[in-house]
Amino acid sequence: MTVPATEADVDQRLVDALFAVGVSLAVAVVIAADLDETGRAEPGAYLFALAFGTLVLARRRLPRLVLGLTVLGIFVYYMVGYPPIGIALPAVVALYSTAEAGHTRWAVAAGALLVVVAATALIHEGRPLDYLFSYELLTNVALVAAAIALGLSVRARREAREHQERLHRVLVAEQHRQVQQQLHDERMRIARDLHDVVGHTLSVIAVHGNVASEAIARDDEAARRAVQQIAETASGTMRELRATVRALREPGTEPERGALGLSAVPQLVAAAREAGVEVTARLEVPDHRLDGAVDAAAYRIVQEALTNVLRHSGARHASVRARLRDGAVAIAVTDDGRGTTAVTRPGAGLVGMQERAAVLGGQVTFGTSDEGGFAVHAVLPVRVGS
Structure with missing residues (x-):
């Protein structure tokens, strides 16, 4: 051929x-x-x-x-x-x-x-030597030197051009890698959001569904409140899911997070109380003190921790505390449930909390609380990059 x-x-x-x-x-x-x-x-x-x-x-x-x-x-x-x-x-x-x-x-x-x-x-x-040195030798040396110098010059320019092309290819490859990494990080963030939202919502719905089924014909008011809580939780979740779908359709845009942040923790606490767990909350972080990304991550960590309390711990009491300490926000969610015996291995929720914190430069730890139940501790920077 x-x-x-x-x-x-x-x-x-x-x-x-x-x-x-x-x-x-x-x-x-x-x-x-x-x-x-x-x-x-x-x-x-x-x-x-x-x-x-x-x-x-x-x-x-x-x-x-x-x-x-x-x-x-x-x-x-x-x-x-x-x-x-x-x-x-x-x-x-x-x-x-x-x-x-x-x-x-x-x-x-x-x-x-x-x-x-x-x-x-x-x-x-x-x-004659004067002819030799003034004309013949000078001419030959000039021709030889010019030919060699021109060859070296062309080679140097070619190598410089090839170096620039290699550098350009490396830069393009690095830019492509960064774009792929950003897409991967975005997908992971959205996956964590979906896990947290859906997991919390299903836990609340399951608990209130049980309350409603037990209260029917015995306590219609309790059944009504349970069904209302299910409807409100499902409605809020649908809004978040629609925002997430918009983010998936338009890569690079941030989902509309609404009021998601530590200021929205009281709603999580109220939902847990309606599900039968007595939750106390001490939020000692002034409004607008945290970066938006940190505030949203803090909310998701509390949400996932309370979801685990509802689903796995069998606890009757739980506490949520957030406070500023040494230039960072410290979060603690503890309960009086079964402790680490309820966790055979870290699930996606616990791993997701650690990933959220790590992206922002913080960390999440978990284990047995002082009361014998389960405890989640998170430390996040007040400002991203600080």
């Missing part, structure tokens, strides 16, 4: 072809001029010109070999006795290509060899 050439490959071949034609023509013109009037501008000399140009076509794949054959060809050309073409002219492209390929020492060594051999030959021919 033939692999189609890319645009870059075509451009490189075109440049190499132009170089080859340029070298062949330049050498051929100098041969034809025969400045020393040797009378030996024969077809064989032009074959050398063609050979020098043909070697250039392989300069990208085999730069050192092309340079070596070019230098050898120059020596053979002069040994045969063809018209002078300058010692450096046929090798300019080969020197440039070798330096561009990163073989600077090869290029410098070959250039020095050409200059030294040319100078030695001219001295042997009896040429």
Whole structure:
């Protein structure tokens, strides 16, 4: 199967072809001029010109070999006795290509060899030293140095461009990773919210449903209050779920949290009391003292802790306390239930509380309370990033 050439490959071949034609023509013109009037501008000399140009076509794949054959060809050309073409002219492209390929020492060594051999030959021919140093040697050194310097410059620019491209790819990959991490964090936050909201709501509904079923025909007022509590809890939960669905449909937007914060804890306490657990609350945190994210996380931690009290502890009494301490808000939810015996292993709710706190730079611990029940302790910074 033939692999189609890319645009870059075509451009490189075109440049190499132009170089080859340029070298062949330049050498051929100098041969034809025969400045020393040797009378030996024969077809064989032009074959050398063609050979020098043909070697250039392989300069990208085999730069050192092309340079070596070019230098050898120059020596053979002069040994045969063809018209002078300058010692450096046929090798300019080969020197440039070798330096561009990163073989600077090869290029410098070959250039020095050409200059030294040319100078030695001219001295042997009896040429005046002033001519040698003022024109011939200076011209050869200038051509060799310019070819090598140009090759190094092109290589340096190419490496700088490649470095910039690699850096750009790294930056793009890092940005993509950050976006993916943000999406993951957003999904985890929404999952924790859903778990807390649905878990608390179902616990309240289950407890009040039992109260209502037991009170029917015995205490209609108690049954009515239980059913009303179920309706209010379900209605509030539906509002939160709709806000969460909007956040899922429009990534990057914050759900409407309404009054969710420590100021909404009294509603949680009232719902727990209606479910049969005597809850006391001491909220010693002034309004608007906490960042919104911290306030919402504190509310969710209290909500999940009270949900566990209703679902697992079998407690009759529970307490909620939130206060400022050492530049942080300390939260404690304790009960007089079965304690750690009711928790065989940390569930999603307890893990979710720890994750919420960790994201904000805080922590959550849990275990047996002083009364023998279960206790949840959380410490959160007052301000995010503090």
